[in-house]
Amino acid sequence: MESWTFPPSYDASYLPPADSRYWFARRETMPAGEREEAILARLRQVCGYAYANSAFYRRKWGEAGFHPDHLRALEDFEDKVPVITKKDLREAQAAVGMGPGFGRGASGGEIAPMRRIDVGGSGL
Numbered sequence: 001m002e003s004w005t006f007p008p009s010y011d012a013s014y015l016p017p018a019d020s021r022y023w024f025a026r027r028e029t030m031p032a033g034e035r036e037e038a039i040l041a042r043l044r045q046v047c048g049y050a051y052a053n054s055a056f057y058r059r060k061w062g063e064a065g066f067h068p069d070h071l072r073a074l075e076d077f078e079d080k081v082p083v084i085t086k087k088d089l090r091e092a093q094a095a096v097g098m099g100p101g102f103g104r105g106a107s108g109g110e111i112a113p114m115r116r117i118d119v120g121g122s123g124l
Helices: 025-029 032-052 054-065 074-080 086-095
Strands: none
Touching: 025 054, 032 054
């Protein structure tokens, strides 16, 4: 199966051949049970990364009684992982006295102020 990394990184080989029927042939044609196991493994990996690297997610998940080790089936993700809302993110930013785009982000680390970057001729 193709490589899954987090955070994601891409290179020129990421695109499928032009004549390919599938983008990720193995993933898109595997039996449903195998696909669910692959999805569950990826969810465990991403949730583990977020838990290890984000005070925000550790706090939110702790309040809900969730830990990434609790993922045993896809239904566990749906039943146990709390939804993170825009309000949650805004409150987390406000808690450190900063507005959107500043303060502590979902990663738990400091966010630098946003800067304008021109990448085209329009200057937008």
